[in-house]
Amino acid sequence: MRHFFRRKSSCQIAKDRLKILLISDRVNCSPEMMELIKGDIAKVISKYMKIDAGNIEIQINTKGAKSGRGAKPSLYANIPIVDVSSDMMLKH
């Protein structure tokens, strides 16, 4: 019997997996390395402001290019800031 609240379709799961897989394949950068980069970015930024380190998203993509290929990839980071107004800023 089907659940009323269906989980994500397997098609969507496949697309999500491929998106991440192909980015690391194309730039020759493993998911482990992406995790390390993410950790280091969190470390550096948290010196200056309070961030939600658990919810940082980083991805390498080729936004703005005609096709997904041939264009120079760039690294995008989405870092949720918890608090900027704190005295952490003043310390520096």
Place this chain on the structure above:
Amino acid sequence: MENQFSQEPKGSEVIVVTSGKGGVGKTTTSANVGTGLAKLGKKVCLIDTDIGLRNLDVVMGLENRIVYNLVDVVEGNCRVKQALIRDKRHPGLYLMPSAQTRDKSAVTPGQMIKVIEHLKEQFDYIILDCPAGIEQGFQNAIAGANRALVVTTPEVSAIRDADRIIGLLEANGFKQMDLIINRLRMDMVKRGDMMSAQDVVDILAIPLIGIIPDDENVVVSTNQGEPLVGNDCPAGQAYRNVVMRVQGKEVPFLNFDRGISFWTRVTGIFHKA
């Protein structure tokens, strides 16, 4: 459909059929596209470049007529013409089989280019069936080609390999690469359990040249050794349209989602084309 006769190819085209992953339908696609072009009166040479694991001869139903093979040609044991098997069912269709008892290192890319240059004089289309993988067999197969058909299925592993192959083809200077999505099941796409053709095109970002529905007639045709291109079945019609598009003709994509009555209408239209 308007410009159906306006874009005939200039000179002969050398097309490699490749996928990276094995078992997605390279050989079936090679056989059907080659046969389809021959049915339209083109002179076509199919070359099986999978040395050690030849299959194209079996799919074409020509396995009993092999005398010489690609390695014999390269090593000078015979002339190019002697290794070509003529398909008696379709005038203008020839197969150069690969060797079953040798390995990929028996041929080099340079030798492939030489053989293809020789064949170009006599054929409109040369279609190379590429082995799986990205090693020497792949390098041999793409060496003399100027165009590629990338075959994939709507699965994560096949798409990942296709992406890798596209990257390698680009690195090797290929300008024209077209995508064939094989074994699509509309019923699964509809219930969200299979990526749609559009999903795959979005990911791989190369032009789509064909969608082949999952069709048991493909197995039947392989059993019989007779390519089904042009036959009155979903895959036969889909391959027929691929053949038209390979020639630069614009053919709308079929909708595999309407049941039998729609099919008979569609085939009625395309039989005339």
